[in-house]
Amino acid sequence: MMAGTQPLFFVPPVRIQFRLGFGCAKLREQGGNLGRIIRATSGKTLTTTPVFDSYWRFAAARQDLFMRRIRGEPPPWTTDPIIAAHRFTNAYRAADRVSQYLIRNVIYEGDTSAEEVFFRTILFKLFNRIDTWKLLVEQLGETPSWRDFEFERYARVLDSAYARGSRLYSAAYIMPSPPFGNARKHRNHLHLLDRMMRDGAPLRVGRASSLQGVYEILRGYPSLGDFLAFQFAIDLNYSEIVDFSEMSFVVAGPGARDGVAKCFSDTSGMTEAEVITHIAATAAEEFSRLGLQFQKLGGKRPLQLIDCQNLFCEVSKYARVAHPEFYGASGRTRIKQKFSANYAALPQFYPPKWGIVVAEETKNPSSPEQLSDVSQLSLSFVHPAG
Numbered sequence: 001m002m003a004g005t006q007p008l009f010f011v012p013p014v015r016i017q018f019r020l021g022f023g024c025a026k027l028r029e030q031g032g033n034l035g036r037i038i039r040a041t042s043g044k045t046l047t048t049t050p051v052f053d054s055y056w057r058f059a060a061a062r063q064d065l066f067m068r069r070i071r072g073e074p075p076p077w078t079t080d081p082i083i084a085a086h087r088f089t090n091a092y093r094a095a096d097r098v099s100q101y102l103i104r105n106v107i108y109e110g111d112t113s114a115e116e117v118f119f120r121t122i123l124f125k126l127f128n129r130i131d132t133w134k135l136l137v138e139q140l141g142e143t144p145s146w147r148d149f150e151f152e153r154y155a156r157v158l159d160s161a162y163a164r165g166s167r168l169y170s171a172a173y174i175m176p177s178p179p180f181g182n183a184r185k186h187r188n189h190l191h192l193l194d195r196m197m198r199d200g201a202p203l204r205v206g207r208a209s210s211l212q213g214v215y216e217i218l219r220g221y222p223s224l225g226d227f228l229a230f231q232f233a234i235d236l237n238y239s240e241i242v243d244f245s246e247m248s249f250v251v252a253g254p255g256a257r258d259g260v261a262k263c264f265s266d267t268s269g270m271t272e273a274e275v276i277t278h279i280a281a282t283a284a285e286e287f288s289r290l291g292l293q294f295q296k297l298g299g300k301r302p303l304q305l306i307d308c309q310n311l312f313c314e315v316s317k318y319a320r321v322a323h324p325e326f327y328g329a330s331g332r333t334r335i336k337q338k339f340s341a342n343y344a345a346l347p348q349f350y351p352p353k354w355g356i357v358v359a360e361e362t363k364n365p366s367s368p369e370q371l372s373d374v375s376q377l378s379l380s381f382v383h384p385a386g
Contacts, residue, residue, distance in 0.1 A: 040278045044268035051323050052263040055315045060292040063091040067295050070346045082321050088314050104349040107239045110143045114241045118202035119146035126189045128170035158186040178223040211244035227253040238351045246304035255313030262319050262326040280308040298356035
């Protein structure tokens with residue numbers, strides 16, 4: 001951020017540390033702002049902090065930036081100096097670059113059998129890095145498949161890349177190594193995938209009766225903790241293997257828990273998942289209260305639980321600059337990743353069952369000057385059966 005630039009929605013620091021369930025009496029004692037009292041459907045209440053309003057403003061501004069980009073509009077894409085200076089994920093998880101690649105190039109490209117789709121999806125997500133997937137495709141000479149899977153063949157490709165100093169894993173998730181006895185984490189993850197396939201995980205996932213059921217199947221495998229199992233369940237739910245509402249189940253990750261702690265001074269004992277569920281259900285009311293025009297995906301798809309979970313994580317980062325007096329649970333004070341303008345096109349592809357179609361894709365401009373000539377891309381919503 002440029003020197004002297006005052007971030008939007010800035011609140012003068014009072015150096016009060018807020019944590020989940022901090023308590024109203026303690027806030028009064030330290031001079032804190034009690035905020036709004038929101039009554040949840042459970043009868044419990046949520047006491048907001050100023051960060052809560054920034055949650056909705058951030059969501060609207062980040063989605064507006066995304067829509068401006070896919071329409072091919074020239075920069076600047078936002079008037080928010082914090083969003084302009086730092087890197088944040090999209091409001092919709094499925095719209096992010098890695099998720100888009102997974103949906104288009106991994107899930108919906110290749111053998112459509114449940115077993116093969118499961119294999120490709122989990123293989124991709126264990127590394128969560130597009131370059132690692134491309135490396136495997138290039139070195140194997142074919143799309144990775146369970147039918148032709150040979151542990152040593154795959155392992156040697158990754159061994160060589162690792163020896164060259166190539167990065168195999170995304171920094172988005174912390175990927176603990178499964179306990180299969182190999183010195184290299186990537187070999188342990190290949191063993192994990194082999195175990196899941198031989199254990200009949202694709203069939204059991206296909207027979208699951210709920211998104212939570214998919215999560216519980218994945219959670220039973222070593223090194224797949226609560227957060228990773230939920231993320232992988234969402235990824236599999238993009239496919240045709242299962243089809244559950246993203247409003248049916250959520251697990252809060254560490255970043256989201258930190259965001260909840262900053263947005264609410266008191267949650268009356270509600271879990272983070274319960275908070276996220278209530279917030280997702282009342283999103284339209286909150287946008288309206290603040291006079292914000294939020295652009296839904298495809299014009300009709302509202303924010304889902306997974307999206308609201310991600311937004312709590314992102315507002316936790318946003319608040320480090322906009323609301324530095326709210327420490328949350330992590331105590332971090334700066335945003336590490338800076339925004340770097342990328343003028344490449346953003347072709348969009350969503351699970352066909354969602355009924356979101358791309359009318360026209362952008363071309364790939366090589367410079368800001370060419371952006372005015374980019375054909376516009378628009379997203380529309382159609383009924384999946386239409």
